[in-house]
Amino acid sequence: MPAPSAVRGTPFHERTGPLCQAGNWRRWAGHLSASSYEPTHEHEYQAIRSAAALIDVSPLHKYRLSGPGAATLANRIVTRDVDRQEIGQVYYTPWCDAAGKVRDDGTLHRLGASDFRLTSAEPTLKWLHENARGLDVEIEEETEQVAALALQGPRSRELLERITDGDVAGLPYFRVMSARIAGIAAEISRTGYTGDLGYEIWVGAADAIPLWDALTAAGAPFGLAPAGMLALDMARLEAGLLLVDVDFVPAHRAIIEDRKSSPYELGLGWTVSLEASNFVGRAALRAERARPPAWRFRGIVLDWESLEAAYAAVGLPPQLPGTTLRDSVPLYAGGRQVGYATSRGWSPTLKTYLGLAHLEAESAAVGTELEIEVTVEHRRRRGRATVAKTPFFDPERKRATP
Amino acid sequence: MSATNAYDAIIVGGGHNGLINAAYLARAGLRTVVLERRHLVGGAAVTEEIFPGFKYSVASYVVSLLRPEIIRDLRLARHGLEILPLESTITPLPNGDYLGRWADHDQTRRDLYRHSPKDAEAYDDFATLMYRLAWAVKPLLGIVPPDPLSPGLRDLKTLLMLGRHARGLDEQQFHALFKLGTMSAADYLDEWFESDPLKATMSASGIIGTFLGPRSPGTAYVLLHHYMGEIDGVFRAWGFARGGNGMVSESIASSARSHGAEIRTGATVERVLTANGRATGVVLDDGEELTAKTVVSGVDPKRTFLGLLDPEELPEDLVEAIRRFRIRGSSGKVNLSLSEAPEFSCLPGEGPHLRGAFSISPSTDYLERAYDDAKYGGFSRRPYMDIVIPSMIDPGMAPPGRHVMSIFVQYAAFDIEGGWDDAKREAFGDAVVDTLSEYVPNLRDSILHRQVLTPLDMQEQLGLTEGNIFHGELTPQQLFFFRPSPAWADYRTPVRGFYQCGSGTHPGGGVCGASGRLAALEILRDLRRRRRGRP
Numbered sequence: 001m002p003a004p005s006a007v008r009g010t011p012f013h014e015r016t017g018p019l020c021q022a023g024n025w026r027r028w029a030g031h032l033s034a035s036s037y038e039p040t041h042e043h044e045y046q047a048i049r050s051a052a053a054l055i056d057v058s059p060l061h062k063y064r065l066s067g068p069g070a071a072t073l074a075n076r077i078v079t080r081d082v083d084r085q086e087i088g089q090v091y092y093t094p095w096c097d098a099a100g101k102v103r104d105d106g107t108l109h110r111l112g113a114s115d116f117r118l119t120s121a122e123p124t125l126k127w128l129h130e131n132a133r134g135l136d137v138e139i140e141e142e143t144e145q146v147a148a149l150a151l152q153g154p155r156s157r158e159l160l161e162r163i164t165d166g167d168v169a170g171l172p173y174f175r176v177m178s179a180r181i182a183g184i185a186a187e188i189s190r191t192g193y194t195g196d197l198g199y200e201i202w203v204g205a206a207d208a209i210p211l212w213d214a215l216t217a218a219g220a221p222f223g224l225a226p227a228g229m230l231a232l233d234m235a236r237l238e239a240g241l242l243l244v245d246v247d248f249v250p251a252h253r254a255i256i257e258d259r260k261s262s263p264y265e266l267g268l269g270w271t272v273s274l275e276a277s278n279f280v281g282r283a284a285l286r287a288e289r290a291r292p293p294a295w296r297f298r299g300i301v302l303d304w305e306s307l308e309a310a311y312a313a314v315g316l317p318p319q320l321p322g323t324t325l326r327d328s329v330p331l332y333a334g335g336r337q338v339g340y341a342t343s344r345g346w347s348p349t350l351k352t353y354l355g356l357a358h359l360e361a362e363s364a365a366v367g368t369e370l371e372i373e374v375t376v377e378h379r380r381r382r383g384r385a386t387v388a389k390t391p392f393f394d395p396e397r398k399r400a401t402p
Numbered sequence: 403m404s405a406t407n408a409y410d411a412i413i414v415g416g417g418h419n420g421l422i423n424a425a426y427l428a429r430a431g432l433r434t435v436v437l438e439r440r441h442l443v444g445g446a447a448v449t450e451e452i453f454p455g456f457k458y459s460v461a462s463y464v465v466s467l468l469r470p471e472i473i474r475d476l477r478l479a480r481h482g483l484e485i486l487p488l489e490s491t492i493t494p495l496p497n498g499d500y501l502g503r504w505a506d507h508d509q510t511r512r513d514l515y516r517h518s519p520k521d522a523e524a525y526d527d528f529a530t531l532m533y534r535l536a537w538a539v540k541p542l543l544g545i546v547p548p549d550p551l552s553p554g555l556r557d558l559k560t561l562l563m564l565g566r567h568a569r570g571l572d573e574q575q576f577h578a579l580f581k582l583g584t585m586s587a588a589d590y591l592d593e594w595f596e597s598d599p600l601k602a603t604m605s606a607s608g609i610i611g612t613f614l615g616p617r618s619p620g621t622a623y624v625l626l627h628h629y630m631g632e633i634d635g636v637f638r639a640w641g642f643a644r645g646g647n648g649m650v651s652e653s654i655a656s657s658a659r660s661h662g663a664e665i666r667t668g669a670t671v672e673r674v675l676t677a678n679g680r681a682t683g684v685v686l687d688d689g690e691e692l693t694a695k696t697v698v699s700g701v702d703p704k705r706t707f708l709g710l711l712d713p714e715e716l717p718e719d720l721v722e723a724i725r726r727f728r729i730r731g732s733s734g735k736v737n738l739s740l741s742e743a744p745e746f747s748c749l750p751g752e753g754p755h756l757r758g759a760f761s762i763s764p765s766t767d768y769l770e771r772a773y774d775d776a777k778y779g780g781f782s783r784r785p786y787m788d789i790v791i792p793s794m795i796d797p798g799m800a801p802p803g804r805h806v807m808s809i810f811v812q813y814a815a816f817d818i819e820g821g822w823d824d825a826k827r828e829a830f831g832d833a834v835v836d837t838l839s840e841y842v843p844n845l846r847d848s849i850l851h852r853q854v855l856t857p858l859d860m861q862e863q864l865g866l867t868e869g870n871i872f873h874g875e876l877t878p879q880q881l882f883f884f885r886p887s888p889a890w891a892d893y894r895t896p897v898r899g900f901y902q903c904g905s906g907t908h909p910g911g912g913v914c915g916a917s918g919r920l921a922a923l924e925i926l927r928d929l930r931r932r933r934r935g936r937p
């Protein structure tokens with residue numbers, strides 16, 4: 001038996017491989033994932049925001065829960081109330097450990113009364129089994145069996161309509177349906193990680209290549225472009241969406257307590273349904289809700305003038321990041337560190353320097369003036385920043401049904 | 403006259419500069435109205451759907467130096483401005499090859515290396531030098547030109563600031579700066595490069611909007627503009643406006659309205675009204691009068707001083723200077739609707755190159771010859787062209803699968819022999835299509851619609867005197883404290899309360915907006931002073 005390879009291509013690799021002119025690959029859960037296809041990623045980002053983009057998200061972990069106990073299992077895991085989830089509805093949701101700290105986040109698709117698909121960033125099979133004790137439920141990992149493509153951008157609907165028999169126009173935000181795309185059986189969900197109009201398409205791995213070909217052929221008149229992770233990272237920052245391992249550490253991977261966060265501390269309080277059946281971590285979260293959380297997760301906007309001044313002091317124009325920065329930098333208020341920004345980047349669409357930040361609750365009110373550490377020519381300086389609401393970018397088309 | 407026609411400020415002309423001016427004044431609380439002659443605002447920055455489904459950036463087609471501070475101050479992103487990247491420039495060559503400059507450094511280097519290994523290296527050295535110089539000179543874009551002969555305190559401060567900014571330059575850099583101000587683009591580039599298509603394509607930026615050839619002195623300076631754009635690079639103020647260049651104007655108009663400004667289209671200003679050397683309002687061509695203590699002209703200097711005012715009201719030397727101001731149009735524009743993507747024989751098939759620009763500038767001689775054709779009252783038989791296909795990056799500009807092509811053309815004389823007529827316009831359009839067809843074999847058969855603009859059309863339709871795209875050439879003798887005339891380069895005029903804010907003022911030309919903004923800041927400064935009781 002040869003040693004396993006560290007990385008492998010996704011079911012789309014036969015197509016994405018030759019397209020990746022940049023040779024710019026990264027790893028995503030053991031798979032090759034293009035950082036950018038073209039030598040620079042700017043056009044890929046613009047395709048997401050002004051035309052349509054195709055993003056291979058196959059490396060997501062995917063699980064199918066079915067059988068009489070499926071709903072109960074889902075309800076035990078996620079913080080949202082699955083009893084109220086309609087068939088064809090998708091939940092974005094975190095899930096927690098017993099202490100109410102977030103392990104992971106993902107989407108829960110209710111495909112039938114007792115049929116769910118759960119997507120996650122981290123492997124979750126064991127966690128599902130541990131919580132399925134005593135339940136009549138089948139848990140099937142379909143990470144490798146199901147290929148997934150995100151089709152995102154303002155023109156994505158028109159494009160998809162041309163090649164599917166499904167009522168794409170009638171599919172509301174965060175709903176899923178079964179349909180055929182160019183004859184291929186697929187689930188189409190009105191979801192994505194860009195904060196824009198868009199869909200995610202789930203097909204059997206064997207249908208990956210025909211799906212890719214059908215979409216790219218239909219997409220040409222709409223400016224469809226394959227987009228890599230650099231472009232996606234910019235879009236998700238504008239949308240204020242969390243990234244695991246960057247914006248939070250999964251509770252079960254945290255070596256020290258301080259690294260863990262509750263949903264309330266991640267700005268995900270809206271996903272916690274304390275009335276719901278007894279999900280893992282509920283007691284702890286109920287107690288936490290009684291007292292306000294110590295930390296908040298917020299947007300920040302860096303002040304341009306202070307940035308310009310910091311650079312002008314060394315004789316340079318402001319240097320803006322072309323990609324989303326993922327290193328943590330300190331934030332100050334009243335001369336004291338009150339938090340840290342985990343994702344930062346320049347939004348070409350909003351023409352604003354944005355960030356996502358963990359802030360002590362007292363310094364987290366929207367509008368609070370902060371200072372942020374900026375390194376200019378190897379020297380640490382302070383720029384100004386303001387606490388802001390997320391999402392930064394929230395176009396009507398994201399939710400609109402025509 | 404009704405009280406509703408009383409304003410604090412009237413802006414004549416709803417070009418992007420007029421709109422920016424209005425937005426800043428309204429933001430400061432002034433009751434402001436913009437009066438635009440046409441049925442839509444934007445002037446030379448408009449998008450029009452002349453043929454159903456096909457949107458043309460009728461005149462200007464890329465956003466070049468739009469000031470980031472304006473985008474921020476007026477929150478243009480929130481008002482709908484999105485700028486998409488314009489990443490490459492391809493120069494197709496008659497022998498079927500091409501020279502390409504791309505967004506990626508290595509890709510550019512490889513392409514240049516094919517033509518000249520030395521140039522590939524020189525290109526980087528050149529870029530470093532130009533970036534440094536652009537950084538030294540760029541503050542000019544944000545300041546009111548001082549009066550160097552009778553400097554006031556603020557003028558001295560400005561000069562000092564500029565001096566300080568340039569002080570970091572070493573000898574080589576300083577010399578280069580001086581050369582850029584005096585030499586021709588072709589001569590300057592000869593000092594650096596050997597590849598003719600490279601030099602020709604780079605020098606083209608220096609001839610745009612001028613009635614000069616690449617070998618005419620004074621054309622080198624505009625080379626700096628490109629690198630000023632680089633400095634704003636990641637800010638991404640250089641590229642395609644999504645929805646066409648009209649979206650620049652629309653977003654500014656939307657911002658101005660959000661601050662309370664009123665915008666009236668179909669309102670042609672006949673004259674600026676004055677009393678005792680002060681502006682009191684304007685009268686429209688239908689006789690309607692509007693009053694305001696502040697009147698701002700966003701139209702070109704010839705119209706401002708020789709049209710809106712009675713030259714009698716102005717000092718004779720100013721009138722003379724404005725009469726001499728070089729505003730000869732030399733450019734045309736052809737907009738095409740295409741049934742399919744153009745296929746360049748040098749780079750067949752669809753690809754990222756179609757999202758960039760194509761420059762028909764195979765050699766310096768080619769450009770100079772194109773100029774020769776126009777010098778004596780004609781148009782170039784084989785013109786210089788700057789081509790973009792906006793629907794390639796912004797598919798909303800055309801129906802699915804179809805395309806729009808924007809072709810900026812030089813040269814065409816404004817005062818063409820015998821005058822422009824329909825036949826000459828079509829002949830000019832044919833010269834463009836014929837020349838381009840040599841590089842794009844499928845072009846002719848894919849043309850669904852064609853719009854041709856001659857310099858005369860630009861005057862008649864867009865209101866640009868003599869069809870000059872920049873309200874006056876961007877040559878050193880017409881820049882900074884010369885723009886449009888010494889002593890009146892600070893947006894004021896001899897008529898108190900009457901200001902200028904169009905491209906004919908510093909820094910002028912292009913969809914840059916600095917003139918509109920700087921004029922507004924000066925006006926607000928005067929108003930504050932007046933309130934404090936100073937003259």
Ligand SMILES: Cc1cc2nc3c(=O)[nH]c(=O)nc-3n(C[C@H](O)[C@H](O)[C@H](O)COP(=O)(O)OP(=O)(O)OC[C@H]3O[C@@H](n4cnc5c(N)ncnc54)[C@H](O)[C@@H]3O)c2cc1C
Pocket residue numbers: 414415416417418419420437438439440443444445446447460461462463464465466467669670671672700701702705733734735810860864865866870871872873903904905906910911912913914
């Ligand atoms: C063909 C062409 C291509 C160009 N390409 C580019 C490009 O790609 N990139 C770039 O940066 N720049 C380009 N330019 C230059 C740029 O478009 C102009 O410099 C700029 O738009 C001028 O703006 P403005 O507001 O100063 O004046 P204008 O846009 O000229 O606005 C003046 C306005 O005043 C109105 N007006 C005139 N007289 C009256 C009156 N009496 N009463 C009421 N209203 C009146 C006019 O209708 C017009 O709307 C191009 C120009 C042209 C013509």
